[in-house]
Amino acid sequence: MQVNCEFYEPMGEILPYIKNLKKELPIKDEIYMVKNLT
Numbered sequence: 682m683q684v685n686c687e688f689y690e691p692m693g694e695i696l697p698y699i700k701n702l703k704k705e706l707p708i709k710d711e712i713y714m715v716k717n718l719t
């Protein structure tokens with residue numbers, strides 16, 4: 682945590698953020714196919 686940074690702003694409680702993050706993240710990694718443009 683960068684509390685000495687001049688731009689640091691506390692965002693509130695971390696536990697609700699972590700719980701929401703677990704809900705929002707996909708269960709599996711998404712795989713993307715990239716076309717070769719050459």
